[in-house]
Amino acid sequence: MERGRTVQSLSQFIGRFLKFDANEHLFIYVNQSFAPSPDQEVGVLFDCFGSDGKLILHYCKSQAWG
Amino acid sequence: MADDKDVLRDVWYGRIPACFTLHQDQVTEREAEPYYLLLPRVSYLTLVTDKVKKHFLKVMRAEDVEEMWLEYEGTPLKWHYPIGVLFDLHASSSILPWNITVHFKDFPERDLLHCSSNSVIEAHFMSGIKEADALKHKSQVVNDMQKKDHKQLWMGLQNDKFDQFWAMNRKLMEYSTEDGGFRYIPFRIYQTTGERPFIQKLFRPLSADGAVHTLGDLLREMYPAAVTHEGAEKRLQVVIHGIEPLLETPLQWLSEHLSHPDNFLHICIIPVPSD
Numbered sequence: 001m002e003r004g005r006t007v008q009s010l011s012q013f014i015g016r017f018l019k020f021d022a023n024e025h026l027f028i029y030v031n032q033s034f035a036p037s038p039d040q041e042v043g044v045l046f047d048c049f050g051s052d053g054k055l056i057l058h059y060c061k062s063q064a065w066g
Numbered sequence: 067m068a069d070d071k072d073v074l075r076d077v078w079y080g081r082i083p084a085c086f087t088l089h090q091d092q093v094t095e096r097e098a099e100p101y102y103l104l105l106p107r108v109s110y111l112t113l114v115t116d117k118v119k120k121h122f123l124k125v126m127r128a129e130d131v132e133e134m135w136l137e138y139e140g141t142p143l144k145w146h147y148p149i150g151v152l153f154d155l156h157a158s159s160s161i162l163p164w165n166i167t168v169h170f171k172d173f174p175e176r177d178l179l180h181c182s183s184n185s186v187i188e189a190h191f192m193s194g195i196k197e198a199d200a201l202k203h204k205s206q207v208v209n210d211m212q213k214k215d216h217k218q219l220w221m222g223l224q225n226d227k228f229d230q231f232w233a234m235n236r237k238l239m240e241y242s243t244e245d246g247g248f249r250y251i252p253f254r255i256y257q258t259t260g261e262r263p264f265i266q267k268l269f270r271p272l273s274a275d276g277a278v279h280t281l282g283d284l285l286r287e288m289y290p291a292a293v294t295h296e297g298a299e300k301r302l303q304v305v306i307h308g309i310e311p312l313l314e315t316p317l318q319w320l321s322e323h324l325s326h327p328d329n330f331l332h333i334c335i336i337p338v339p340s341d
Contacts, residue, residue: 004262033205034196035189037146038179044266048201048250 003043007036014059029058073323077307078228080107082153083163086118086136092170094125102163106226107150107307108327110191111136111143112181113224122168130170135178137167142177146190151332154305155256159339188220194328195219198252199238201268202321202329207238223327231327238329239322247271247318253331255289265289271318281320282313292335305334 001010011026020026029035030049046055081104088098101121105114119134136143138156143166157164173180181187195216199208208216215234222231241248248271255265265288271279285292285304293313294300303310306324317331325331 030197031200031205033200033209034193036193036197037190039146039263041262044264047267 001042003041003046005042006038007040007042007045008038010042010057011038011059024061027060027063029060030055032058035063070323074232075228077324078108078231078327080150080307081105082107082149084166085163086115086121086166086168088122088125089137089167089169092122092126092168093130095127096125098122098125105149105153105164107148107153109149109223109226110145110147110187111149111152112145113184113187114149118168122170126170132171133173133180133182135169135173137169138164142174144178145181145187146179148326148328148332150307150326151256151334154308154334155258155336158305158308158334158336184224188224191220191223191328192216194330195238198325198329201250201252202238202241202248204249207240211237219327235327235329246276248321251284251317251321251331252325252329253284253321253333255285255333255335257289257335258337269317271316271321279317280313281311281315281317284317285313289335301338303336303338305336306331 007028011028014028015024015026027035030045036045042055045057049055084103084105086101086103088094092098099121101118103115103118105111115134115136122134123131136145138152141156143152143156153164196205196208199205211234218230218234221227222229222234250268251271253266253269256263257265267288269279269284269287273279281304282293292302292304294302304313306320311320311324321331
């Protein structure tokens with residue numbers, strides 16, 4: 001995945017993959033602690049919160065850790 | 067000599083005088099007067115411009131009104147950036163007041179996030195605080211707080227209550243003496259040119275051998291062009307809350323005293339104004 005991709009773009013991709021309705025919203029979390037802004041770049045999240053060459057994100061339809 | 071605590075107050079109460087004018091393409095029932103407002107540097111546009119919206123709605127027909135958005139000299143203003151950052155980045159070399167144009171249609175979807183209510187601002191603000199604490203304390207301090215403590219941080223910002231905010235925020239500024247500082251410093255470096263919105267990376271307040279890292283050390287690592295060498299002409303300013311701190315300032319001190327309420331150090335790199 002390119003560094004410049006945004007959280008919003010990722011969220012939309014997952015939403016399409018899971019066949020979400022237009023009004024269903026996806027929450028994406030880093031380290032199970034915060035939900036980054038939709039325009040945040042994935043590359044920045046990887047630099048700051050990645051480990052072992054990976055960035056682990058959690059997604060849910062409702063607010064979990066926010 | 068000013069106490070360090072005075073710095074916290076000065077930062078919190080920083081204001082920017084602004085003049086809001088309705089965009090000429092907006093259809094109105096009668097002439098719209100400009101609206102003047104002092105904007106808190108540490109807050110967010112959508113949190114403090116209800117009065118602006120009400121003022122202009124009085125001269126507009128309901129059917130012409132969609133979500134309000136703001137722009138400066140053609141640049142849509144991102145409400146989710148602190149007001150002071152937007153000003154320092156885009157308008158600091160202009161004379162005051164800061165002239166902002168108000169729109170109620172043609173929302174620029176590619177440039178701006180929607181803001182349907184204050185709870186959107188609250189969620190964004192709290193997420194910033196949590197992200198900052200993930201860097202400073204591996205989220206331990208913010209996770210040990212109760213929900214009402216989180217609420218107090220937000221209410222302090224929303225209602226401009228310095229004491230209410232800092233009663234809780236001081237916990238996020240603590241560290242153990244053996245650590246000597248936070249794990250990593252939460253910072254974002256903004257520039258007016260280039261594609262990327264900001265630079266944010268891991269950076270420690272102390273070096274491996276215990277030397278104190280300064281603002282200059284951070285810039286040499288993240289934005290070397292901002293550190294002018296001996297004899298060279300200075301082309302860039304490094305601005306935090308509208309001032310240029312000395313590059314020798316310890317980064318840990320800056321993080322504790324010049325962070326925004328979201329606990330991030332927001333640093334603007336702007337061209338030196340040409341007279």
